[in-house]
Amino acid sequence: MGKITGFMEFDRKVEAYAPVEKRIKNYKEFTAPLKEGELKNQGARCMDCGIPFCHSGCPLGNLIPDFNDAVYHGKWEKASQILHATNNFPEFTGRLCPAPCEEACVLGINEDPVSIENIEKNIAETAFKNGWIKPEPPLKRTGKKVGVIGSGPAGLAAAQQLNRAGHNVTVFERDEKIGGLLRYGIPDFKMEKHVIDRRLEIMEKEGIEFKTGVHVGVDLEAAQLKKDFDALVLCGGATVRRNLTIPGSDLKGVVQAMDFLPQNNRKVDGIPFIGEDISAKGKKVIVIGGGDTGSDCIGTSIRHGAVSVINFEIMPKGTTERPEEQPWPFWPMRLRTSTSHKEGAERIFSISTKRFVGDSNGNLKGLITSEVTWEKIPGQRPILKEVEGTEKEWECDLVLLALGFTGSEPTLADQLDLEMDERTNIKGSSLNYQTNIPGVFVAGDQRRGQSLIVWAISEGRQAAHHVDAYLMGKSNLPLKGEGDLPRV
Ligand SMILES: Cc1cc2nc3c(=O)[nH]c(=O)nc-3n(C[C@H](O)[C@H](O)[C@H](O)COP(=O)(O)OP(=O)(O)OC[C@H]3O[C@@H](n4cnc5c(N)ncnc54)[C@H](O)[C@@H]3O)c2cc1C
Known part of the structure; x- marks a missing residue:
């Protein structure tokens, strides 16, 4: 795993930032990426620690030592495959995640942890640059229709997973553009919006339909949507401000x-x-x-x-x-x-x-x-x-x-007779993300309260598995910790 003595040879290095007086003149991202050799050295710092606690530190269960090793050996395409096995959007988390994986890194017990987040971002960027991230439309369609309400990271992850399972997925978003807080919360200096657009282009080519400017519950009765679709996934976020x-x-x-x-x-x-x-x-x-x-x-x-x-x-x-x-x-x-x-x-x-x-x-x-x-x-x-x-x-x-935010808006819950939890989020089972109404699922901030992008992606993926199982009786979509490995 990595270079066995790498953590003793190389110090932790992360991206540098443009000087303050320069970067505050515009809204662009301002990091100076590490060079390839530096990234390989950082990958080499991942030691053969035996039990990689970073896996459980990451809400997605990212296979971190495996992609670090691939980077150390210069196998960037393989690294991208490993990373995408558990994370639909590493270009978002590689820029924006507070990196709980790094806090759980074994090297971090008495040294600086491996710079996992920087490695992740560079794997994603290298993969986009080389055209390795391609649309993956399903080979077969199931004929089932799934409506996803909300297009933040939870909705996008759920939509991509469910589309890959062969369902016809429509994403409804009330804003004029797709992305949720990635687009209309997080400033461009943390993530420029072409990063979202590039991923959306892939998703559209995979066959996902996006409907913007549609406020479900206002422009469109939620109960009608429930009739029109075989399953609904609510990913509307925790938008009520304190x-x-x-x-x-x-x-x-x-x-x-x-x-x-x-x-x-x-x-x-x-x-x-x-x-x-x-x-x-x-x-x-x-x-x-x-x-x-x-x-x-x-x-x-x-x-x-x-x-x-x-x-x-x-x-x-x-x-x-x-x-x-x-x-x-x-x-x-x-x-x-x-x-x-x-x-x-x-x-x-x-x-x-x-x-x-x-x-x-x-x-x-x-x-x-x-x-x-x-x-x-x-x-x-x-x-x-x-x-x-x-x-x-x-x-x-x-x-x-x-x-901060106090929870989910009540409109959809009112129209669909959904139970809320004591923190005014929509109640969704932690076992299968289903609400009290069969066929209606909830994921991301709308279920767990205002949280993190990495959690939203994780919840979207988990919910997608359970929606697929609800529609088909079983699901091959991976759950956390399984990557794309076949389920037994
Ligand atoms: C300012 C800010 C900065 C943040 N920075 C970070 C960060 O740096 N790193 C990090 O990890 N996390 C950050 N977070 C938290 C993170 O953005 C959220 O946890 C994450 O976006 C939640 O994703 P989501 O998909 O559940 O919901 P959201 O991203 O909130 O998306 C919900 C979407 O649903 C749409 N919607 C809601 N109701 C309806 C309806 N009835 N019909 C149609 N559409 C609807 C909304 O318009 C929205 O687009 C930040 C949050 C804020 C507010």
Whole structure:
């Protein structure tokens, strides 16, 4: 596996980034890929560890040591086959995944882990460049019709798998273009949108039908769709935004991140957007929320030309080390610093916003905060406590609310009589992804709540297997950990 002494010979190396002052002038990706020799050395660092915990760290069960070995030996086409056996879209995860596989890498116990994500991206890019990623239409059609609602990574993965099993698949998307949050959440500087278009071209040639501008439940009754199709897969995401219901939240200048980011992606794409233009140019911006969405607001505001960007996080500042209670190979909750954070945002932790302050015309001009602590009581959730005497006023004229999402929109559940879970996601069995209504399945964020692209692809693939089994009595579509190996 790899080069037996590779991990002792080569240090970890990852892609470099263009300097901040250069990259913030546009919305393009800004990584400088590793050279082929460097990638082979990185593949060589994957040691013969015996039990590759990276497999279980990855929600897709990617066969990581196998593709690392292929890369080390310069067998890029084979590497692409191994990677695609478990992951429909490695060009997305290779750019955007927080790489739980690397946190689970055995080498990571006492060394820097293998740069798995960079290797993955380069396998996908090499495969596209050489024309190895070709449409794989099914040899036979089953005559069964499957409707997929939502075209994010979960819907796309489910659609591709079900089409490969021979079913006639139609994907319904309410937006004007396909891609879900890949297209209208994640900014171009993290992933340029031609990366999605290139994959969609392959999928269209495989025979998948895409219908955009169709809001199921509004333009089309979900119950009608249920009659028209043999099975439905709901992949509509977890789109209900969390609000901050404090005084002044209706002031002009208090804006939801998910109004700001999709609008900007449409501007970059040169397509019209609905609503007022939201610009951070020349403004003092405060982004409330320290997750991925908050980070994307920072990078976008800086590219707009904001005067300053401050990021509030209600949780305390973590350490860059693994917390003791989250030992290897688990995913550790440690301080993560994104490329956007490094572009000039000031980060403030353990802070809570109490009210917004406006001028006489209803425009935002500031906000008031307090410092907070989290009281830990064994066996209970930590309790938020305000620190007395720490009130502070901050000047700002644009606030972006990036507070996360509270679950799935209720429309489809209402129209199809579907049960929701206690976190207001659509309830889908963890065994077969089926809802309480036979023939209606759910996958991705709509089932698990706002999560990660790698989980969405994994859920789409798993659900596809169970939809196929529901329609045909059995399925040869691989489940997690099986790759494309035949099922016994
Ligand atoms: C700003 C932001 C940045 C993120 N960055 C990252 C990142 O860097 N890395 C990472 O791994 N994850 C990231 N995530 C999370 C990740 O994007 C999601 O977990 C993932 O996209 C979920 O995929 P999905 O297919 O379940 O749903 P989505 O991607 O949300 O797609 C759902 C689609 O369904 C459509 N839809 C919904 N209802 C209907 C209906 N009734 N009719 C028709 N269409 C409908 C929606 O328009 C949407 O296009 C980010 C999330 C956000 C918000």
